Amino acid sequence: MHIMEGFLPIEHAVGWTLASAPFVIYGLRAVRQRVHEQPEQRMLLGVAAAFAFVLSALKLPSVTGSCSHPTGTGLGAILFGPVIMAPIGAVVLLFQALLLAHGGLTTLGANLFSMAIVGPFAAAAVFRLARGLKCSFAVSVFLAASLADLLTYVTTSLQLAWAFPDPVGGFAASFVKFAGIFAITQIPLAISEGLLTVVIFNALARFNPRELQDMKVIGSSEVRA
Amino acid sequence: MKRHQNLLLLVAVVLLTALPLCQVQRPEAGADGKPIEIFTGADDKAMALIGQIAPSYQPWFEPLMEPASGEVASLLFALQAALGAGFIGYYLGVSVTREKMRREAGKRQEADAGDRAC
Numbered sequence: 001m002h003i004m005e006g007f008l009p010i011e012h013a014v015g016w017t018l019a020s021a022p023f024v025i026y027g028l029r030a031v032r033q034r035v036h037e038q039p040e041q042r043m044l045l046g047v048a049a050a051f052a053f054v055l056s057a058l059k060l061p062s063v064t065g066s067c068s069h070p071t072g073t074g075l076g077a078i079l080f081g082p083v084i085m086a087p088i089g090a091v092v093l094l095f096q097a098l099l100l101a102h103g104g105l106t107t108l109g110a111n112l113f114s115m116a117i118v119g120p121f122a123a124a125a126v127f128r129l130a131r132g133l134k135c136s137f138a139v140s141v142f143l144a145a146s147l148a149d150l151l152t153y154v155t156t157s158l159q160l161a162w163a164f165p166d167p168v169g170g171f172a173a174s175f176v177k178f179a180g181i182f183a184i185t186q187i188p189l190a191i192s193e194g195l196l197t198v199v200i201f202n203a204l205a206r207f208n209p210r211e212l213q214d215m216k217v218i219g220s221s222e223v224r225a
Numbered sequence: 226m227k228r229h230q231n232l233l234l235l236v237a238v239v240l241l242t243a244l245p246l247c248q249v250q251r252p253e254a255g256a257d258g259k260p261i262e263i264f265t266g267a268d269d270k271a272m273a274l275i276g277q278i279a280p281s282y283q284p285w286f287e288p289l290m291e292p293a294s295g296e297v298a299s300l301l302f303a304l305q306a307a308l309g310a311g312f313i314g315y316y317l318g319v320s321v322t323r324e325k326m327r328r329e330a331g332k333r334q335e336a337d338a339g340d341r342a343c
Contacts, residue, residue: 002268006284007275047316053309057302060242061264065249068267100301101288102268138230160271164278174278181270192241195234200313202231207320 001071001114001156001182002096005104012163017109020086023117027086034080041080044204044211048076049088051200055193056092056115062185070193071152074145075200077120078127079217089116114155123148137218141201146194153182153190 008016035042055072062068076085093111096102103111123144130140161175169176205212212218252261275282292298 005288006286050309050312054306057306061245063245065263066267101291106286185267188241192238199231207324
């Protein structure tokens with residue numbers, strides 16, 4: 001989902017940066033407030049960031065014959081709410097943009113919007129919806145994390161289609177082409193991300209049931225003795 | 226059961242990752258005789274597609290710093306994953322130990338209460 005440095009026209013680059021900035025600023029305030037009020041959650045916040053670090057570094061092969069990577073934003077969005085992932089995503093994307101020439105500073109806003117804003121908000125919404133529909137905890141986590149991953153890549157395809165409409169078919173034709181690269185490749189990866197997020201939640205629910213209960217992520221009846 | 230479930234989930238992830246490697250066939254070499262590369266990055270494919278849709282588009286900004294080679298890039302990616310995995314491992318290790326100590330403390334308290342009741 002990394003749009004490469006310089007590969008968005010300047011007005012799009014500026015627009016996405018302006019769109020993402022408030023989320024990052026609001027997210028930073030949310031992080032600061034959370035750490036101030038509940039300092040014991042600092043470590044868990046670190047785990048959410050670490051998970052995004054690991055998953056976004058893993059480039060996995062997919063059925064389309066190209067490689068892509070998961071995003072790892074579902075965990076933090078479910079634990080802490082979606083806004084908190086905006087600054088965390090900014091750290092990950094800055095690391096990759098500055099040191100790896102992967103993504104870029106001019107495309108940071110657009111990449112932030114897909115990975116650290118649309119993804120986490122989708123994760124939080126899907127999780128609440130699935131829980132509301134009485135899905136089990138594991139199924140809800142799986143759906144939230146994998147749909148967040150997939151929607152991140154759909155967003156990237158939309159962003160690129162908007163910036164580079166097809167000369168013949170326009171926006172729609174262009175979107176189909178970009179989605180063919182990003183979204184189809186991402187389907188097995190999104191499933192993997194969903195499964196891995198369930199794995200880490202299983203570990204957290206087993207060893208840190210009190211924290212999860214305090215954060216109202218799991219109900220008291222779901223804690224295993 | 227939970228541990229069993231995690232094992233199964235991890236096996237599923239490995240399968241999902243490994244199966245494409247067996248299933249995708251390398252296409253025949255193109256007209257220029259160069260073998261076609263497979264499993265390249267989707268980001269690069271998108272970049273190539275931009276070149277097709279808008280051939281006149283010129284990137285207007287260059288990365289400030291590029292890894293000196295593919296090897297250096299993989300070093301940095303490995304570092305990124307190692308940092309994250311290290312932190313998660315540390316946290317889970319701390320949590321496991323804390324949970325064990327909590328349980329032992331709970332048992333000791335029960336035993337103490339039992340002694341007093343006698």
